[in-house]
Amino acid sequence: MRVALCGNPNVGKTTLFNQLTGLRQRVANFPGVTVERKAGTLAGAPHVEVIDLPGTYSLTPRSVDERIAYEVLVGRLEEEPDVVVCVLDAGNLERNLYVVTQVIDLGLPVIVALNMMDVAEENGLAVDASALEKDLGVPVVPITASRGEGIDELKGCILNPPEPAQVYRWQLMDAVDAKIPALIKQLAEEAPHVKPMHLRMEVLRALAEEETLDAWRLEAPEFVNCIVVLQEEFAKRGVAWRHAEVSGRYAWIGPIAQRVSHRFRGPATLSDRIDAVFTHRVAGPLCFLLILVCVFEAVFSWAIPAMDLIEAGVAALAGGVRSVLPAGWVTDLLTDGIITGVGNVVVFLPQILLLFFFLGIMEDSGYMARSAFIMDRLMKRVGLSGGSVLPLLSSYACAIPGIMAARTLDSERDRLITIMVAPLMSCSARLPVYTLFIAAFLPTGKLLGVFGYQGLAMFSMYMMGTIMAFVAAAILKRVVFKGPESYFVMELPPYRRPRLRQLFWRIYQRSRVFAVRAGKIILGCSIVLWFLASFPRTETSPEATQIEEQAIQERNREYAAAQALTPGTDLAVAADSVALTDSTLAHALDLTARADAKYAAALDSANIVRQSTQIRGSAIGYLGCILEPVMQPLGFDWKISAGLVSAFAAREVIISTLGIIYSVGDAEGGVALRDALKADRYPDGRPVFTPLVAMSLLVFFVFALQCMSTLAIARRETNTWRWPIVMWFYMTALAYLASLLVYQGGQLLGLS
Amino acid sequence: MPPAPLTAFCDGCPLKICSVHGCAEERLRDMGLREGAQVEVIQNSDKLIVRLAGCRIGLRRDVAAEIYATPMEA
Incomplete structure (x- = not known):
């Protein structure tokens, strides 16, 4: 048995769903679309499946969410429900x-759950449930979902579902009503798969809503013709056909609502x-603005301990795996490719969780609607509406939840534009890159003694992305x-x-979806990237071999010198003995220990040189060299170009790539890498990295779309590769041009 | 008094809606802002908030300008 929950947004549907299922739920997507399908089993009755439909004001759909609700109810997406709780x-x-009147007219058994009785009462409103039951002809159960009141009664009612109520008890205006039977007959002929019970509803929807009408154009052209002719006729006669259904339904329910609800006091005004x-x-x-600043401050500063912990954990895991498994390329793939690659994404999870948490509080408290409302005027100037505020804000954490949040937008056009510009908002993956280059190449001083240059630079990165998102939206529009x-x-x-x-339950659900989706893509990319960076193999590195040989010689020399101090004793044996009273012996042992440490350090650096040689000869190094002429006008050499290639899948990868190229090991934005970047020179002695090159690179990162996951999610949300491809090209072009402007312009101005 | 757009009324005015036009008209009717509905303007500034039955609805100014209403007798 299947039960669907249906109703307006913000009526406590999800709270009721949680109460009914006791959190035994599964979240998936409806087939073919990205609307969440939340289902669970009724607590205490595992054979009853409960489905939470998207909130909808009517079954005449104006957004994807509303269309889905309708299609589930008429059994087009999946088997129709046995009973609907409105x-x-x-x-x-x-x-x-x-x-409710629309669901009743579908011929489904309906139970009405009258929620928020407590809030209504606080607001000075009493609703007579039994009078409502009599007027509607369906069972009405008063509940307070947030406190779990009335849930048992509702469950009892679900388990003994009523018969379907009488359909179409309201009166359509005569002029329109007279034409309906002919249209029903026409549609039934052309689309025999529509259940007879749903024909009238389909006709009414097609009459009132352009998109629904368009959907019939292929399958039932004659039906569409009839409607178009009829609409023209109505227009001529001055018949208000477009809102015939709305007026008819309200003429029935308006008086009912008035009869059963009693206002006993003026409405409460706390919210006002x-x-x-x-x-x-x-x-x-x-x-x-103040709330935003606080949220971002909290997201960035509170997440740091958790992120450090994850980074340490990933490093420890990679180290552990390396020590257990035999050395070889499979182990390398597992540790350097998979564990590090996936770790690079997981590390942002704390920030994303925190952002979801704050956004969740804003949503649940009712503030989110206000923020959309007050930002609407600004958004309108760039051709969007207040509804885009939430998706764009979420994109500061990560474009993926941002793009997914765009679903709630009414207008398909606004939704596409929002998706197209969301990746321009600086996401948390850009943060480590910003941090590295700003710390390395910008002065630490303060402007006017108050604002640090580095902080200002960071802020301007975010501003640049945001402003460009607005500009891009205005142009796209x-x-x-x-x-x-x-x-x-x-x-x-x-x-x-x-x-x-x-709140926590929802954060968990959303972040799981994020982690699984992004995880799969990053896993794949990490493997591919690892292969690109590791093959073709460069087995020999004369430079590294030379370092190793020198190290061995030096160690031998120092050992010999130490041995000369204590001719009578074998130092290798004495190191393990406890008789260290002889000061000469102790000194000699100290010397050998130092020689060992030096040797180990030399081996490490030889290893890093070997990695560096490897990457230069690898596919990625090769790509970097090919790209160098193209990137030269931006001030980038082959190493930066190779880094950019590797950053295609995920931005932060450039740091580990540069780390390997510059032979400083896996220092995540560490001081070693910073110094190596500053010290690097072209063969003619010019520095590779100047503050101007760093600025050019930063600007490139602000605008470029270097994120496989974003492309994949945009593909899912738009159901075509067209928009993600357009998105990638326009953002890459933007990044290139902006960097070109910064570097060439800077050089003209005499900056370096 | 002839119907005037919602934007012409001051805060706290109880009104009866006479007609709804513009590109948002269907959405507005779905949400209950339809001919004959009784509303009250809560805020009329660069945007409008109206109370309809127990809920508040926020409207962009140009949307509100296409909803015509008359004041109700107190």
Whole structure:
């Protein structure tokens, strides 16, 4: 048996879902689309599956979410549910009832769960559930989902589902109603797969909604023709066909809502008073900015201990694996390729979790709707709407959740534009790159004694990306996605205290989706990159061999010198004995110990030189050399070019690549790498890295789309490779041009 | 009094909606802002907040300018 939960957004549907299933849930996607399909089994009745449908104001769909809800209910995506629980906000009965009438008309057994009775009562509103039950003709169960009240009664009702109620108890305006039977007949002929029970609803939807009508064009052309002709006729006669259904349904439920709800006191105004500040023309944006600053400060500073821990853990794991397995390329692949590569992504998980946490609080408390609302004016200037604020904000942590968050946008065009510009927001993967180059090449002084140059540089990186995202959106809107102005209407739910348990549950679910998806791609890329950096094999490195030979000779010489001090004793044996009273002997042993340490250090550096030679001869080094002429105008040599190639899959990889090329081992942005970068010279003595080259490289990273996961997620969300490819090309071109401008412009100005 | 756009009313005004136009009209009707609905303007500044039954709806100014209403008798 299958139960679907359906209702408006913000009515506590998900809270009820958690109560009913007791968190025994699975989150997946509906086939073919990226709308989350949340399902679980009813607590105490494992044979009953509960599905949480996306929130919807009506079954005439205006967004992907709403379309999915409809398609599940009519059994087009999966088998139709046996019973539908419509969740209603008792405080806002009339509008909530609208979708209930549509579900009833689908001929499905309906149970109404009247939620938020407590909030309604606090707001001075009483709802008579039994009167509502009588008027609607379906069972009505009053519940308070957040406190678990009424859940048992609802469960009992689900297990003994009612018969379907009488359909179409409302009156369509006569002029339209007269035409419906002919249309139903036409559609039934052309599309025999539509269940007779759903025909009337399909006709009404096609009549009122362009996209639904378009969808029939191929399958039922004659039906579409009839409707188009009819619409013209109606227009001529002045019949308001477009909102015939809405008016008819409201004419039925309006009086019902009025009859069953009793207002006994003026509406509460706590939310209004908070809104007076948070949505104020001046104070609103200021509060928003302040909250943002606090959130980002917290995300970046609180995550550091956890990130250090993960980095140490990954290094320890790689070391452990290396010590257990025999040396060879398989072990190298496992440690350098897979463990380090995946570790590079996992390390950002703390930041992403924290960002999800804060965004979750903003969402659950009701503030998110306000932030979209107050930012709308600014967003409108660049052709977007307030709805894009959340996706773009999320993209500061990572473009993947940002792109996924764009789903909630009504307008498909706004959604595409938001997806296309989201990767320009500086994500956390760029952070280590910014940190390395800013620390290495910018002065530590302070501007006016207050703002550190380095901090300012970091801030300007973020600003540059953000401004460019707005510019790109404005251009895309005018050039690529032309069309009518988008609109912005948003419900502002009452402020509520976030429930931590639910918050953590959702963070867990979302981050798991992120980790699994990104993990798979990064795993693949890490393996490919490792092969590119490791093959063809350069087995010999004369330089390294020379270092090793010198080291052996030196050690032998020092051992001999020490042995000469104590002719009578074999030092190799004496080292293990405990009689160290002889000071000469102790001195000699000290000398040999130092010689050993020096030898070990020399072997290490020989190893690193060998790695460096390897990378120069590898496919990646080769690519770097090919790219060098193209990248030279930006100030990049083959090493940086090779780093950029390796950073294609994930930005932060450039650091480990440069680390290997510069033979400083795996120093993650460490001091050693910084010094090596500063010391590097071209054969003619010019430094490879100047502050200008560093700026050029930083600008490149701000704009370039170097992230396989983003491309993959954009492919999933747009269902075509077209947009990700366009995205990659425009961002790469942007990055190249901006870097060119910085480097060539800087040189003209005499900077270096 | 003839219907005037929502943007013309001051805060706290109880209104009855007469007509809804513009590109958002269908969405607005879905959300309950339809002919005959009773609303109250809570905030009328660079954007509008209206109360409808128990909920608040935020509107961009150009959207609100296409919703016509008349004041209700107190």
